[in-house]
Structures are given as C-alpha cells and as structure tokens.
Amino acid sequence: MSNLLYGLLSLGAFALLAGLILAIAQKLFRIEGDPMADKIDALLPQTQCGQCGFPGCKPYATAVAGGEADVNHCVPGGEKTMLQIADLMGVEPKALEEEAAAPRIAFVREDECIGCTLCIKACPVDAIVGAPKQYHTVIVDHCTGCELCIEPCPVDCIDMLTKPELIEHWSWPLPDTKRSQLAHQRRGQHAGHA
Amino acid sequence: MPAMLRTLAQRLGLMSDTFPGGIHPEEHKLSAGLPIEMNALAPIHILPMKQHIGEACSPLVSVGDRVLRGQKIAKAEGYLSVPVHAPTSGTVVKIEEHAIAHPSGMGMPSIFIESDGDDAADASLQPLTDWINCDPTMLRERARVCGLAGLGGAVFPTFIKLVKDQRYPIDTVILNGIECEPFLTNDHALMQAHADEIVVGLAMLRHMVGATAALIAIEENKPEAIAALQQAVADAAMDQVQVVVLPVRYPQGSEKQLIYSLTGKEVPAGKLPMHVGVLCQNVGTTKALHDAILLGRPLTERIVTVSGDALPTPANLCVRLGTPMRSLLERQGLKSMEGVELIHGGPMMGERLRHPDIPVVKSTNGILALSHGFMSAAHSVEQPCIRCGHCSEACPVSLVPNLLADQCRADQFDKAESYNLFDCIECGCCSYVCPSNIPLVHYFRYGKGQLALQRREQAFAEASRQRSESRMARIEREKAEKAARRSRVRKAHAPAASDAKTADAKVAADTKPATGTDSKEHS
Amino acid sequence: MIDFALILLSAVLVNNYVLTKFLGICPFLGTSAKVETAVGMSFAVMFVMTLASTASWLVQQYVLIPLDLLYLQTIFFILIIASLVQFIEMMIHKTSPVLYQGLGIFLPLITTNCAVLGVAILNVQQDQSFLSSALYGLGAAMGFALVLILFAGLRERIEHAPAPAAFKGSALALITAGMMSLAFMGFSGLVKV
Numbered sequence: 001m002s003n004l005l006y007g008l009l010s011l012g013a014f015a016l017l018a019g020l021i022l023a024i025a026q027k028l029f030r031i032e033g034d035p036m037a038d039k040i041d042a043l044l045p046q047t048q049c050g051q052c053g054f055p056g057c058k059p060y061a062t063a064v065a066g067g068e069a070d071v072n073h074c075v076p077g078g079e080k081t082m083l084q085i086a087d088l089m090g091v092e093p094k095a096l097e098e099e100a101a102a103p104r105i106a107f108v109r110e111d112e113c114i115g116c117t118l119c120i121k122a123c124p125v126d127a128i129v130g131a132p133k134q135y136h137t138v139i140v141d142h143c144t145g146c147e148l149c150i151e152p153c154p155v156d157c158i159d160m161l162t163k164p165e166l167i168e169h170w171s172w173p174l175p176d177t178k179r180s181q182l183a184h185q186r187r188g189q190h191a192g193h194a
Numbered sequence: 195m196p197a198m199l200r201t202l203a204q205r206l207g208l209m210s211d212t213f214p215g216g217i218h219p220e221e222h223k224l225s226a227g228l229p230i231e232m233n234a235l236a237p238i239h240i241l242p243m244k245q246h247i248g249e250a251c252s253p254l255v256s257v258g259d260r261v262l263r264g265q266k267i268a269k270a271e272g273y274l275s276v277p278v279h280a281p282t283s284g285t286v287v288k289i290e291e292h293a294i295a296h297p298s299g300m301g302m303p304s305i306f307i308e309s310d311g312d313d314a315a316d317a318s319l320q321p322l323t324d325w326i327n328c329d330p331t332m333l334r335e336r337a338r339v340c341g342l343a344g345l346g347g348a349v350f351p352t353f354i355k356l357v358k359d360q361r362y363p364i365d366t367v368i369l370n371g372i373e374c375e376p377f378l379t380n381d382h383a384l385m386q387a388h389a390d391e392i393v394v395g396l397a398m399l400r401h402m403v404g405a406t407a408a409l410i411a412i413e414e415n416k417p418e419a420i421a422a423l424q425q426a427v428a429d430a431a432m433d434q435v436q437v438v439v440l441p442v443r444y445p446q447g448s449e450k451q452l453i454y455s456l457t458g459k460e461v462p463a464g465k466l467p468m469h470v471g472v473l474c475q476n477v478g479t480t481k482a483l484h485d486a487i488l489l490g491r492p493l494t495e496r497i498v499t500v501s502g503d504a505l506p507t508p509a510n511l512c513v514r515l516g517t518p519m520r521s522l523l524e525r526q527g528l529k530s531m532e533g534v535e536l537i538h539g540g541p542m543m544g545e546r547l548r549h550p551d552i553p554v555v556k557s558t559n560g561i562l563a564l565s566h567g568f569m570s571a572a573h574s575v576e577q578p579c580i581r582c583g584h585c586s587e588a589c590p591v592s593l594v595p596n597l598l599a600d601q602c603r604a605d606q607f608d609k610a611e612s613y614n615l616f617d618c619i620e621c622g623c624c625s626y627v628c629p630s631n632i633p634l635v636h637y638f639r640y641g642k643g644q645l646a647l648q649r650r651e652q653a654f655a656e657a658s659r660q661r662s663e664s665r666m667a668r669i670e671r672e673k674a675e676k677a678a679r680r681s682r683v684r685k686a687h688a689p690a691a692s693d694a695k696t697a698d699a700k701v702a703a704d705t706k707p708a709t710g711t712d713s714k715e716h717s
Numbered sequence: 718m719i720d721f722a723l724i725l726l727s728a729v730l731v732n733n734y735v736l737t738k739f740l741g742i743c744p745f746l747g748t749s750a751k752v753e754t755a756v757g758m759s760f761a762v763m764f765v766m767t768l769a770s771t772a773s774w775l776v777q778q779y780v781l782i783p784l785d786l787l788y789l790q791t792i793f794f795i796l797i798i799a800s801l802v803q804f805i806e807m808m809i810h811k812t813s814p815v816l817y818q819g820l821g822i823f824l825p826l827i828t829t830n831c832a833v834l835g836v837a838i839l840n841v842q843q844d845q846s847f848l849s850s851a852l853y854g855l856g857a858a859m860g861f862a863l864v865l866i867l868f869a870g871l872r873e874r875i876e877h878a879p880a881p882a883a884f885k886g887s888a889l890a891l892i893t894a895g896m897m898s899l900a901f902m903g904f905s906g907l908v909k910v
Contacts, residue, residue, distance in 0.1 A: 010789075014776075018796060045655045165300075
C-alpha cells in the first residue's frame, strides 16, 4: 500500500515539477510577430499586382505563413518562387494555376493622355510621374509590370510592351547535352547580320 | 606566410612555387616568329560603342561628319568607361546596331566610318616627352582619354588600375608577356619588334604608381622575345627590372596565377592585385601607354594573330580597330567559310563566331579559322561524370569542377556559390581534361549568369518593396492629415450661437493660412 | 581518465547507436535530406539524449531504487524525455523559425525516438558511476550527431547524381546507410566494453 502511495506521490511530484519548468520556459521563449511572414515576403517579387488574390505581397506572405494560403498563387514569381516558398515552409511544391507571362513594361501614349492622374493613383510603386492636366509617363526602371494602371485609364492610352532584352543582361543558357545538335541549331538560327 | 618560410618550404619540396593544376595543350604557334605585317585600310570601319568592361559609350559624331584618325567619336559614360576613337580619317556614314564578337549573337550600336584613304591624324593631343616630371594624375588622365583598355583580352579600363592609393601602395609592376593560349603570337611579335617602347612604357608605369621593382614575365617558348627584352632593359639601363622566364603551362598568363608564380603572393578571392601591392599589365597595353603618352596617339590599332589549321597563311597583323574580320581572313587566303569554325580570341577562352562579318575591337587578340575535325570535342556528346578527378587536378584555382557542374545543372546556385563558383576564371582546363566530354565551363557560366540574374531581380524587388511601402506611408499620412483637418473644421463650424464670437476667435487663432481663404480670419 | 575516453570512444564509434544498435533510424532517414536540417536535428537530439540519460540515472538512483518503484521506470523516463523535447521545441521555435519549419514533425517525434529511451535504459542497466553514465549518454548523443551529419552530407552529394531511376531517392539512401553501417563495423573490437 505504501509502495503505491510512494509511487503516486513521486510521479505526481515529478510531473508537477516538469510542468512548472515548462510553464516558465514558455514565458521565456515567447515569440513576437511572425518571422516566417517576413522570410516569405523576402522571396516574393514585390510586384504588388494582387494576382494572388491578396492586396499586395506582404498580406500574401502573412497568409502563407499562417497556413491560410497555398504556396502557388504568386503569378509573377512563377515556378521558381513557388519552389522557394515550398522549400521554406517544408511543404510539397504545388503546380501553378496560370503561366507567368514574359515581363512587360507599361507605356503611356502621351499624345492621347488627358492628365487625369487616375493611373498615377493606381500604381502601387509610384512608377508613373505626372500631375493634373500634365502628361503622364512611366519610369521604365521602376515599373513592375503589374498592369494595375491599364483599367483606370479613361482613354485607354496605356500599352503593355515586352521588356527589351539588353546585351548586358544576357546570360549563358544551360548547355545542351547533345553538343553537336546545339552547334547545328545555332548555325541554322543565324541568318547573318551586317 | 612570411617569405622566408615560404622559400624554405619550396626548397624542401613541401610547397609548390607555382600555381596548382594547369594543362599543356599543343601550342600550335603557327605564326611564331613571323614579323608584324601592316594590314591595308579597310573601306569601312565599324566601331562598336562598348569595347571594354563597363558602361557603353555614347556617340559624339553624327552621320555625315568628317573625322580624323585618333579623333574621339564616342565619349565615355560613367567611371568604368573609356572613349572610342576613329581608326582612320573619313566620313561617318551610319550609326546603327551591328553584330559584335559576343556569344549571344546580339548586336551593339556602332559607328560606321568610310575611309577616305588619306589617313590624316588628329594632332590635338600633345606628346608628353617630359613625362618623367609630369604629375602621375595627368598621365593617368592621358591614359583614360586615349581609350586604353587591357589588350590581353580582358579590356579592363587601364586608367583605373594606374592609381596611387595610399591604403594599397604598389611595390611591384609585372608586365605580362606570357601569352599562354595556343595559336596566339601577337604579344610575341610585339615584344620582338617593339621591345624598347615596352621598356619605356614600363618606366612610365613605375612612375605612375610609385613602384620600385619590376618584372617582365615571358614563357620560355619565345626565345627571340626574351632576348629582345633583355637587350632593351640593358640598353635602357633601368635598375630593379628583371626579365623572368617561366615554363610553358596554361594558364600561366592568368593574372592571379602569374602573380603567385612570380611573387608567391596569393590574391584573395574577390580582391584585386592592387591589394597585394602588385600591378599587372599586358605588354600590348604597355606599348599603347607609351604611344599615348610619348606620341600623343589614342588607341586606334592593335596586333592581331590570324591563324588556325584551316587558314592557308597564318600571320601577325597590325590592324586598325573596326576592320571587318572577313577582310583579314581573306587576306590570309581563306576562300570559303564551309566547314570552318571561327574563334575570336584563343581556342581555350575565346568566343565562337557565327559569321566573319564582325569588326575587330580592343579585345581582339586573335582570329582563328579552325577545321571541323580540330573542334571535334565541341561536337561530341556529353556523357555522365565518372568521378575520375582529373578536372580537380587540372584546376588552377583548386576548385572541384565536377561538383560545381552538378550543382549548376541542378539549379542549386547558392550551394555552387558557397563552393566558390565565382572564383572560377573560366580558363577551360577542366573541360579540356574531362574524359566524358562534359562542357564544365558552360555549366559554370550558366550558374554565374543565373546568380547575377537572381541578384538583379532581388535588388529590383527590394527597391519595389521600398517604393510600395513609402507609397503606403504617404497615403496613410495624407489620410491622417485630411481627417485632422476635417475634425478641426467640423469643430469650428459647430452650431452654438452664443459661442459664435469665441468660435470665430478660435478659428482665427488656429486655422493655418494655407488651408483656406476664410474671410473670418481677417476680421 | 583513460576509462572515460574509452567510454566516449565506445559510445561514439564502436557501439554507435544508429549504425551498430540500429536505434533512432526514423530521424536518421527523415531529416538527413539537407545538411542544415541534419545539424539542427542532431543538436536537438544531443541536448535531449544527454540530459535525459543523466536525469534518468539520477531518478533511478535516488527515487526508483530507494522507494522500490522500478516498475515505474518506463513512465518516469518518458516523462523526462517528453518534457525535455517540449523545452527544446520552444527554444528552437524562438531562435530559428526556419529550422523549426524545416524539422517539422520530426522535432516532437524525438519523444518517441527509441534511441533516446534506449540510451536511458541501457545506461541504467550498466549501473556505473554518475560521471561514467553522463559520459556514456553524451557519447551516444555525439555518435548519433556524427552519423546523422555524415549521412546528410552524403545524401546531398548523391541527390543529383545520375543514378538509374529505380534507385533514386530513398533506395539509394538506404543502400548508402547500409554501406555506412558496414564501414562502422570496422571499429568493432576497438574497445572492449
């Protein structure tokens, strides 16, 4: 009988001790904010286009960190970003729903611009300069290609043009393992400059 | 490691006194010993706006302008840039995009000059015969204005290296006359013919950077050049100048490897030779410096080796910049381009050209016409890596090429970077020795390109995020201001007849003049 | 002094918990895909194993034996282990959320790791002094960490190797683990324990 009592008492006391230590530890290791959201936000392209269904990149990152959103919603980020987020969250990669288009830059046809400033207000990164009754124009280096300026324009004078490929930004492609095929391909591709 | 300990270790055979790895490809110096031939002026010269590392130049001339040889036709943009000069006198016929010697096959804006045959020179730059008493800053500016860039092939703007930085004083100047690439003999011919000018250029370099010691490094397969330079050094009676003969090994001529072989100093990763107190210049650049300072001549021509096993008569030609390569190949007897592979530069590190209608630029040290059979490796299929380790043994930077290639192929770029992908000098030793014919250097180039792209995208995304956040902050601020204004105005217009006077007074007291033209204010 | 060194050597190499005793295979295979995850996991397991085996020894000597409660051994030990795992989980969540995310379910699964309970029980079975037992626990933990990190390094290298499709992934991983185990058999007989 006393053995049983000793057993119960000692086990109970030990459990109480463990619980006390853990309670203190919980207070000590309290986490403020959501560091995961910041890490996911750092992977996103910051286009702020809203194609993911959230009003901006940070809200999407917060949703993914909280487990409320899937990892495959970012369209401008494409497959690369999806894989990076999946890797960070430790989940299986999921196929994207729509294909990311080639990067494009907005262009205002200034002759038709009426100076209404609606596109300026719509741009999430302030990439359009202009003032009321003055021409508006897009700063090419700042435009993220989110296309949020197209709709508000009352005279439909904004075009989305493909981003020009600069020779300074050209990089070698992955080598084809059939090297001879690559050489023949390149020769055929080339129609002769000059 | 202190120099004494290193020397002791080397004498005991514990430490190598030269860089690790390296290969011994067939030299194929078909044009060795041939004297420099002057190439006739081409009818049209095509000058691309970027012939150096850095920012592209912008044209200063317009179509129809008459230009003289040596006249500046494009101005440098930014710090890392040098101007472009007209190679001969003539008229500007067009300014448009033209193909250049670039692996992408893309073109660059170029100025087309039609030669008038007179070859009249622009005499605006004075020869600085008294350069020894000139301020080094002035000489450095002369180097920049004359468009000098590294003629060994790297075309780094020369004036940037010629700086006297107090934090990193330079004690040794090294002249790179190694020329380790197979086929190329332009430096060899230059050293034979212009040894005296090179030595004067060396004295100029020493004066500009305040160095005391000087070394001229030449590979032992150029005995005539060695003799010529030794004679020139003796004739000039210069002190502390040594002509060092190094054994033939590729890539001995690579800057960091050469510095290690000569001085035992290892340039740390990501750093420059300047940080170990060394200045390294190609002999061609040195001669161009001599011409720029002593003769007042900008860079308008260079020596080019036209060679290859498919070329009937190899030669070393003195070519004006902008000369179409087709004319040089035809001059040396190449009738048809059928079954011929064209290389710009050397076979190890040069670029493959799609067609010969490309102009000679500052980086053109050689044009090779190679037969299909000679380039057999490029046409064989890549096979799986057998982990033989030859690539690692051959690497002069002590990297592990097969591991890096695996990582680049699998898109694990961050891992590749941590395994020192960016220390790779793309010399091609690993690809050369690989028994499975894996194009290792191409994988590294792919990896480096993707990493550069990633960094650019990250920088753009970061800037976009900041712009977006400051826009949000601005909108919040405007909203708050509007709300504050609204509440103030609402309070001011609150219906209380007895308090009208006090309300008026209140409005007059705290309404800012900017917010409205309230007539009550001025009562 | 020599005895202590021998105990450590034995626990780390000769009687390695993963490759010789085949305990703790679950996290060994589960977290060894990346070296960073493996390092984090091995530190967590080292922390838990060492403290658990020491605390278990103390409980055995001063609570179970005097009060004749040896039948409560398993419950006590599991209680110790579970509390320690909870503690380390909170610590990792605070210090490195990325590691916490990377380890996933394997972090709380340390509780059910047979190697941890195994160390505790085998330790008390040997009935040595406090210091020897503590060293034995530490040695076992170090052995686990060593093998886990080595295996992670190997897996990273062979992940993208051109292996036949049927062998890629876990098949090649298990074969590699088997070869590592064979290699560690070379240590047998090194220390007579």
